[in-house]
Amino acid sequence: MAMDQHKLRTLVFEKTGVKIDIDDPVFALVALNEAVLEDAVERHVAAIDSATRELVRRARDAGGLPPERSVEHDASNELELATSTSTASRAAAAPAPAPIPTQAAANGITRHEWRLLAAAAGVAVLSALLVLGGQAAFTKPGLTPAQTRSLQEAERLKTAINQLDPKLRTAIEAQLPK
Structure with missing residues (x-):
């Protein structure tokens, strides 16, 4: 993935009006960014491949995919097989797996889940109080200059x-509240 410096230069000029030279150090930062991005993409692709292999293994164990034919097949071949085979032919080839009953489905919400829910609610309330307290502590209730002038005039x-x-x-004070 090589960057086109002339294209980037033109793009920067069009968006910001700033002219940069091809030898500008900003291109070193762009190259560094590309290298870091490429490394992150490689790690994510590896993680996705691993997750795909695990998904294929679980689908095969549950009966959603036909058994592995040879040791040479990897997850990408199985994924291709799974996506290329129609839903009707897969349903005919293997019966649909039965749903796995869970404790929550059988009994409703468990005690552990209630405790987690209560803890989450408590954290939410404490967070809201912390934000409001911080806002109250760091916000100065200030007056506008017009309000300050009006108060000074009232004092005079x-x-x-x-x-x-x-x-x-007494006559003036009697007229003021009206």
């Missing part, structure tokens, strides 16, 4: 009213 008016003649002050 209060001071001015307190300095007025007592008779006039």
